[in-house]
Amino acid sequence: MDINKEYHKNVVNTWTWDFYNKYKNSPWRWADLPFRDHITKQNLNHSEFFDKKITHKIKNISILEVGSAMGSAYDFMKKSGLIDLSNYTGVEVSKIGYSYCKKNYPEGNWIHKDFTKWSNLEKYDYSFERNAVHHMPSPIEQYEKILKSTKVSFITCFRSCLAGETIADLNISNFKTDTGIYYSSIINLFELIKLAIPLGFKNIKIVFGGAHEKISTNSNDAHFLSEKVNPDKIFLSRCRVLMIKSDSKSKPKIKFVVRPDTLLKNFEACLLIKKTLKEIKINF
Numbered sequence: 001m002d003i004n005k006e007y008h009k010n011v012v013n014t015w016t017w018d019f020y021n022k023y024k025n026s027p028w029r030w031a032d033l034p035f036r037d038h039i040t041k042q043n044l045n046h047s048e049f050f051d052k053k054i055t056h057k058i059k060n061i062s063i064l065e066v067g068s069a070m071g072s073a074y075d076f077m078k079k080s081g082l083i084d085l086s087n088y089t090g091v092e093v094s095k096i097g098y099s100y101c102k103k104n105y106p107e108g109n110w111i112h113k114d115f116t117k118w119s120n121l122e123k124y125d126y127s128f129e130r131n132a133v134h135h136m137p138s139p140i141e142q143y144e145k146i147l148k149s150t151k152v153s154f155i156t157c158f159r160s161c162l163a164g165e166t167i168a169d170l171n172i173s174n175f176k177t178d179t180g181i182y183y184s185s186i187i188n189l190f191e192l193i194k195l196a197i198p199l200g201f202k203n204i205k206i207v208f209g210g211a212h213e214k215i216s217t218n219s220n221d222a223h224f225l226s227e228k229v230n231p232d233k234i235f236l237s238r239c240r241v242l243m244i245k246s247d248s249k250s251k252p253k254i255k256f257v258v259r260p261d262t263l264l265k266n267f268e269a270c271l272l273i274k275k276t277l278k279e280i281k282i283n284f
């Protein structure tokens, strides 16, 4: 039996179990969201693009959240009073997540769907996802769908690697719940960047979160990574990437941010990121 083929048959149940209720209180910050209130100003300089403070209301916009869970991002934006949520859409596969949002935020457009099966996406000004795409098969294809439907900016947070191809295979890397098995995909940071630039996302900010915590190599454990994958060799890590669309024909601007202590602990990884980004910029 190919467990990757079986994934879609059970994905709703896999994400619908008691433990899921923990997502009710997930904390959110502006840094996790794609809004930049300077975006409509003329002659932006690069650093202004990445200022994360929201200082005035952002109105008349549409928003897509992938993996909206129990609506904690929606709740954060609603409580801020700064984001126009009248055209917000949240897509979520979990019955617990979807039902909770429908009940508690009935004004939102909540869609109960396996995102990987959603092909006819509308256009949205802003889109975001946090740690949801890396639980799906073919994560780069999922990003492509989101980016093609995004008009202004997108932000994502994911389990990353810096060497070797993106890994999305349940036999190699997975999580298990009481009700099923799901992907623990490892997304190559540079594959994502090389996807985004030709789609017009020329202003990119990468926040490198450093090495990922150790994952068990015992296939019975709840989080499993096969011994076939050497975490040090692929630079198994975490990243947050903000991408802003620009019509300009100019070269991509890619800002790389890392905390000083993370830089010291991950010096080789940071050098590799710097070097590869330089090559990417030259080639585009």
Ligand SMILES: C[S@@+](CC[C@H](N)C(=O)[O-])C[C@H]1O[C@@H](n2cnc3c(N)ncnc32)[C@H](O)[C@@H]1O
Pocket: 011, 015, 023, 026, 066, 067, 068, 069, 070, 072, 091, 092, 093, 094, 097, 113, 114, 115, 116, 129, 130, 131, 132, 133, 135, 136
């Ligand atoms: C780790 S949780 C993150 C939740 C939330 N984004 C956050 O940061 O707190 C991953 C979310 O993605 C959802 N998800 C996973 N696979 C999905 C799929 N194929 N389609 C839609 N949602 C999915 C899960 O149900 C879950 O709500």
